[in-house]
Amino acid sequence: MSGIWVVLEERDGRVSRTSWEALAAGQRLAAQDGKFVHAAVMGSATEALAAEVAGKALTKVARIEHPLLARYTSDAYTIALHQFFEQEKPEYIVFPHTYQVRDFAPALAARMNQVLISDVVGFEQGPVFTRQLLQGRLAGTYRHQGEGPCFVSVQAGAFRADAVEAGTPEVTSFTPTIDAAQIRTRPGEPFRGSAQTVDLASAPLIVSVGRGIKEADNLPLVQELAAALGAELAASRPICDNGWLPMERQVGSSGQTVSPKLYLAVGISGAIQHLVGMKGSQCIVAINKDPDAPIFEVADYGIVGDLFEVVPALTEAVKAAK
Amino acid sequence: MKIIVAIKQVPERDAQVRIDASAKWIEESDLQYAMNESDAYALEEALQLKEKNGGEVIVLSAGPERVGTTIREALAKGADRAIHVDCNDLNQRDALAVARLIAEAVKPESPDLVLTGLQSDDLGYGQTGVILAELLGVPHASLILHVEKTDGGLPEERIKVKRELEAGWFQDIELPLPAVLTIQSGGNKLRYATLMGIKKAKSKEMRVVPAAEIASAIPPVAVLESIALPQKQRSTQIIPGDPKQAAAALVEKLKFEARVL
Numbered sequence: 001m002s003g004i005w006v007v008l009e010e011r012d013g014r015v016s017r018t019s020w021e022a023l024a025a026g027q028r029l030a031a032q033d034g035k036f037v038h039a040a041v042m043g044s045a046t047e048a049l050a051a052e053v054a055g056k057a058l059t060k061v062a063r064i065e066h067p068l069l070a071r072y073t074s075d076a077y078t079i080a081l082h083q084f085f086e087q088e089k090p091e092y093i094v095f096p097h098t099y100q101v102r103d104f105a106p107a108l109a110a111r112m113n114q115v116l117i118s119d120v121v122g123f124e125q126g127p128v129f130t131r132q133l134l135q136g137r138l139a140g141t142y143r144h145q146g147e148g149p150c151f152v153s154v155q156a157g158a159f160r161a162d163a164v165e166a167g168t169p170e171v172t173s174f175t176p177t178i179d180a181a182q183i184r185t186r187p188g189e190p191f192r193g194s195a196q197t198v199d200l201a202s203a204p205l206i207v208s209v210g211r212g213i214k215e216a217d218n219l220p221l222v223q224e225l226a227a228a229l230g231a232e233l234a235a236s237r238p239i240c241d242n243g244w245l246p247m248e249r250q251v252g253s254s255g256q257t258v259s260p261k262l263y264l265a266v267g268i269s270g271a272i273q274h275l276v277g278m279k280g281s282q283c284i285v286a287i288n289k290d291p292d293a294p295i296f297e298v299a300d301y302g303i304v305g306d307l308f309e310v311v312p313a314l315t316e317a318v319k320a321a322k
Numbered sequence: 323m324k325i326i327v328a329i330k331q332v333p334e335r336d337a338q339v340r341i342d343a344s345a346k347w348i349e350e351s352d353l354q355y356a357m358n359e360s361d362a363y364a365l366e367e368a369l370q371l372k373e374k375n376g377g378e379v380i381v382l383s384a385g386p387e388r389v390g391t392t393i394r395e396a397l398a399k400g401a402d403r404a405i406h407v408d409c410n411d412l413n414q415r416d417a418l419a420v421a422r423l424i425a426e427a428v429k430p431e432s433p434d435l436v437l438t439g440l441q442s443d444d445l446g447y448g449q450t451g452v453i454l455a456e457l458l459g460v461p462h463a464s465l466i467l468h469v470e471k472t473d474g475g476l477p478e479e480r481i482k483v484k485r486e487l488e489a490g491w492f493q494d495i496e497l498p499l500p501a502v503l504t505i506q507s508g509g510n511k512l513r514y515a516t517l518m519g520i521k522k523a524k525s526k527e528m529r530v531v532p533a534a535e536i537a538s539a540i541p542p543v544a545v546l547e548s549i550a551l552p553q554k555q556r557s558t559q560i561i562p563g564d565p566k567q568a569a570a571a572l573v574e575k576l577k578f579e580a581r582v583l
Contacts, residue, residue: 074452074462099488102440103464106417106449107456115416115544118447128547134444137339138348139552143545184461188494190487205582211335229583241508247490254486254506262582269335279555283580285572286558290336299558301575303568313569321573321583 003036004029004092005062007081008053009100010043015052018096020161025120025154026094027057027165029127035091038062038169042080044070050171057167068178074104075183080176082111087174090149097153099253109151116151117142119272121158131155135271136294156253156276198232198248200256205231205264208251208278209239212267212288212307216244221311222266228318234258236274252277267307270295287311323377323471323499325368326431327401328424328438328450329361331385331392335443345548347413357392360439364505366512367469368437369400375471378402380431384423384533386410397523398515404526405431409533413445416542421453426536428458433500434479440465440504451504462502463495467509472496484509 006026008019023039030037038060041049046063053061064084068076081104085093095101097119109116121139122130128141129152144150200206207226213219226233233249240250251258252274263281268274270286270293278284279298286299287310296302303310333339334354342349357365368379381396383389384407393404407427412420428436436458441448455462468484479499486506487493515523533539561568561575576583 078456099465099486102448103452106452107462110418110421110453110456113418113543115418115542116447116449117544118417118449131446132552133446133549134333134339134348135335135446136552138341138549140549141547143547144543145541145545146543184497185463186496188496190491190493193490193492237508243511250490253488255490257489262576262580283576283582284556285576291560292338294552296558296560297552297554298556300556300580301572302558302560303565303572304560305565305568309565310569313565314572317566317569317573318583320570321577 002088002090003038003059004094005085005088005090006037006039006094008039008041008049009096009098010041010049013048015041015049016096016098017161018098018156020164021156021159022094022096022154023053023056024159024161024163026092027163028159029092029094029123032125033127040064040084042069042077054169054171055166056169057165058169061169061171063171063173064176065173066176066178068180068183071187072100073183073185073187074107075185076178077104078108078111079178079182081108083176084174085112085149092150092152095151095153097155101153105151105153112148114148114151116153117144118153120152120154132272135269136275136297137292155272157279193247200232200234200249200251200258203232203258204261205229206234206251206258206260206262207231207264207266208234208236208268209245209266210236210268210274211238212269213239216242218308219244221308225264225266225311225315225318228315229264231262231264236268236271265295265299266311268295269293270298287314323371323375323435324380324431324433325371325377325435325437326380326382326428326433327361327365327368327396328382328436328454329365329392329396330358330439330442331355331383331389332358332442332444341549345550346546347549355388355392357395358439358442360441360505360507362439362512363507363509364437364439365396365399365401366510367505369513370510371435371469371471377434380405380433382407382424382427384409384420385412390528393528394523395515397526397528398519399513400519402526404528406528406530407533407536408530414542414546416544417447417449418453419540419542421450421457422540423533423537424450425454425457427531428454435481435499436502438502438504440506451502455502458500458502460500460502461497462504463497464504465506466503467492467506469503
């Protein structure tokens with residue numbers, strides 16, 4: 001019995017926040033099913049990462065180390081983890097649901113005749129895993145069937161990073177066999193898309209606009225509301241995809257993560273890619289014509305109605321209250 | 323360059339969805355359907371690559387008979403021909419089973435490039451392209467916004483792609499062909515089908531392949547057991563009244579109850 005392995009990801013030389021959340025999920029799964037939980041760190045030099053997790057309630061910390069793991073490639077990661085898990089034979093493999101994990105974990109699972117249960121938001125006895133369907137309109141429960149490890153990736157924010165418990169694990173090393181010729185892609189240095197001139201992360205008030213605005217010509221409506229509130233203007237991805245607002249104003253997994261005092265979402269349905277970027281806000285207000293829109297699942301206050309009527313009325317009400 | 327674009331037909335974005343009697347899927351009878359959004363961007367990228375480099379664009383879609391309308395739309399936008407993998411139980415298959423089905427349909431065509439959207443708007447597994455590359459034994463890159471053919475004088479054909487990373491970062495990746503790419507939305511402006519395109523689409527080849535002929539059904543590893551309405555994370559106060567009343571009440575609450583203004 002090899003229990004649960006959580007594969008951690010590095011960000012700026014440290015264990016990433018979403019990795020701690022995955023670890024918390026792994027510990028909860030272990031407690032629920034009475035299993036051991038372990039963590040794996042990967043890279044060309046993993047000492048510092050291993051040291052970061054060495055104080056947590058884990059049975060083992062494995063350092064999967066190889067010069068060819070210095071920069072992420074799907075090929076090297078898949079090869080290394082495949083070898084490691086063939087040796088360890090875990091029952092569960094837990095990842096944070098990051099862009100990097102999405103790039104290799106499905107292939108790794110397929111190589112082991114398994115399927116990743118992706119973007120999980122919770123689990124219950126069984127275990128049955130819950131994930132969102134139809135852009136958050138519905139939730140589906142999934143069960144792993146058959147032999148072999150169950151692959152799970154957990155959504156950012158679904159588990160609490162500060163819930164990770166302390167302990168004294170054994171630290172081990174694993175050196176995979178990777179040949180440079182097996183790596184077929186050549187990744188370049190990461191770069192920023194454009195000069196970042198808007199710092200949404202430090203804005204106390206944000207008015208954010210989504211698809212419901214229909215046309216670029218209608219944007220002044222929300223700009224006026226933002227001006228009346230003294231708020232920064234932000235947007236969901238489709239608005240930036242269409243070029244109506246610059247990419248730097250995008251909130252969500254591919255844009256900025258914000259947690260202002262007030263986040264006012266106008267015509268945003270609340271797809272998970274957007275919610276992960278703003279659900280930590282202190283107070284969330286949603287204006288949407290669809291009462292079933294997933295944005296209402298995270299909102300503190302809601303107005304169900306036509307934004308073309310509600311927003312101008314709100315701008316007036318804000319001005320009147322000053 | 324021979325390009326296959328794998329597209330999926332999904333419920334329209336604003337469609338009202340209802341859970342069906344089995345509680346395992348949604349009521350499909352009265353739904354409107356559309357092309358999955360990121361797949362539409364994959365198609366656009368493929369059409370632009372063809373316009374620059376020549377070649378052929380083939381659309382491939384798995385699903386029941388109704389997906390024919392989405393395939394025709396792709397043909398009207400400029401795809402040359404289509405393959406429809408006729409399959410009535412797509413929602414019950416897990417990501418590996420669907421990728422196997424698509425891989426078997428792709429193999430006889432030996433394309434240079436397979437493009438697909440990064441994630442479906444209905445099931446949202448976000449895995450089909452990556453597993454497909456694994457099954458075909460070719461390299462892949464995911465979350466791609468732009469594709470360029472490079473002419474590095476190497477013996478093999480290569481492409482350079484722009485990959486989206488998290489939090490506003492990007493990365494260029496070079497990889498040899500054949501390859502699979504999953505396309506992120508927003509990299510291009512989507513085209514509309516022209517009247518001429520719609521007319522031409524009617525005479526383009528659409529080959530229907532029954533799923534059972536190309537891949538045997540295997541039991542899923544990840545089983546969708548039931549669907550339900552999501553649990554609310556916060557209790558939302560819905561503010562009633564006409565727009566003016568609701569707006570005034572909201573400002574009051576933000577000032578004196580939430581104290582954020």
